[in-house]
Structure formats: C-alpha cells, structure tokens
Amino acid sequence: MWKEFKEFISKGNVVDLAIGLIMGSAFTAIVKAVVDGILMPIISGLTAGVDYEDIVLNFFGAKLQIGNVINAIITFLIISLFLFIIVKTLNKTKKEEVEEETTKICPHCKSEIDIEATRCPHCTSKLEGFSEEIK
Template sequence: MAIIKEFREFAVRGNMVDMAVGIIIGGAFTTIVKSLVSDIIMPPIGLLISDVDFADLFVVLKGAGDYATLADAQAAGAVTLNYGMFINNVISFLIVAWAVFFLVRGINRLKRKEEAAAPVEETPTPATPEDVLLLREIRDSLKRG
C-alpha cells in the first residue's frame, strides 16, 4: 500500500499535471501543424516548382515498376526512400520550433518584467558566532595592552 500512496503523491504533484496538460496540448498542436504544412504551405510551394507534391517524392529502392505515387508503390510492396515526406516533416518541425521559441520568448519577457517590478530584498547578514566575538574581544584587549 505504501507504493500506491507514493505513486498517487507523484501523479498528482503540480509539475506532473502541468506536464500532462502540455503533452495533450502538444499532441493537438502537432495535428494543426501537420495540416498547416501539408494543406496550406506545401501546395503553393509544390505549384511554384512545377506542380510537385512533396508527399509523392520518393525513390524506389527495391521493386519492379514505375509508380506514379507513393501510395501506388507501397501498395505494390516496393521498398521506397520517402524523401518528400522527410521534407514535409522537417518543415513541420521548423514551424513547431518557431512557435515554441516565440512562446518561451514571451514567457521570459513576462518573467523579466515581474522581476524588475518586484522590490529587491536585502538578504540579512548572518549573525557572527559567539566564539568569533570572544576571540575579537581578546584580540582587541591584547592590542590595548
């Protein structure tokens, strides 16, 4: 029973809940970014470079035939190197990294503003130990002679 209690304390800790929320939001954000890349960004780029669909850029490594699309090649059982999908994923990553950069940048600016607005507290000097005080008194009395 002690391990269950320890796990419950671990699971409901504030950081753990925050992390779970972040993972869920991140999963939803990933879906949006994938749609942004494949449905909004890549079609105009493909149109600019001779009507190319990046998702269908591949090289057949093993398998006979000339395939028009990646789906056709995979349906035929061909082994393919899908560099177009890799390009899409790199662009997705860059968009997510860019968004996270701006999020962290905004949070850091807010923290700096809060730190600047907060009054600076002086740390109290620690009390001098009694034996040090006694040694100083002895030293001073020896100096006076």
C-alpha cells in the same frame, strides 16, 4: 500502495507534465494541419506543382519516401518557429526577477568583496557598520 500512487499523481509536476504533453500533442496536430493543408500546397504551387509526398527514390528495390521526410522537416521547422515565438513572447512579458546581490565594492580600494565581509581582503580596511567583535 494506492495511497502512494494517489500522492504521486497529485503532485503538481506530474499533472503539469501530463497537461503539457496533451497540449503539445494538440498543438502538433494543428501545425501539421496548417502545413499539410495550407503551406505545402502553396510551396507546391511555387515549385511548378511538385507534390513532395510523391517524391520516391528506388534504391535496390526499396522505395525511399523522400517527400515524407521533406514534409516532416518542414513541419518540424514550423513547430520550432512557433515555439520560439511563443517562448520569446512569454519571456518578454515576464517580469525580470531581481537577483539578490552577493558582493559589494570596498569604499577604500574599490575591489569587489563579499557582501557580509567586515574587512576588505584586498586592502584590509575595516568596513563601516560592523562592530569589532569576531563572529
């Protein structure tokens, strides 16, 4: 059982997932600090000193903390924006993978056909480079 557990943990995808979760948690803490310490005070200053954390609605004796929801939404939007920028940047730097072609154009009728075809299924012309043998 210990051996199976060791094999499971040593798989690359489990380790990658663990690292991703830890880094995501650290990234969330950084973004939350930026939002709470820099952006929310700026937004509060622009909105005549409104502190969103102080916004509370009384609903039949229950206190609904609307300000905390607003802060969470702003934090989510900023994290989403940062992740979008990071993914977009990584995708630009990534080399485009060359896809292997699976079709070709018949030189006789110009129809798209399978790359391994020996005869065109549209015009039935024999294609060059293949012997008469049937596989």
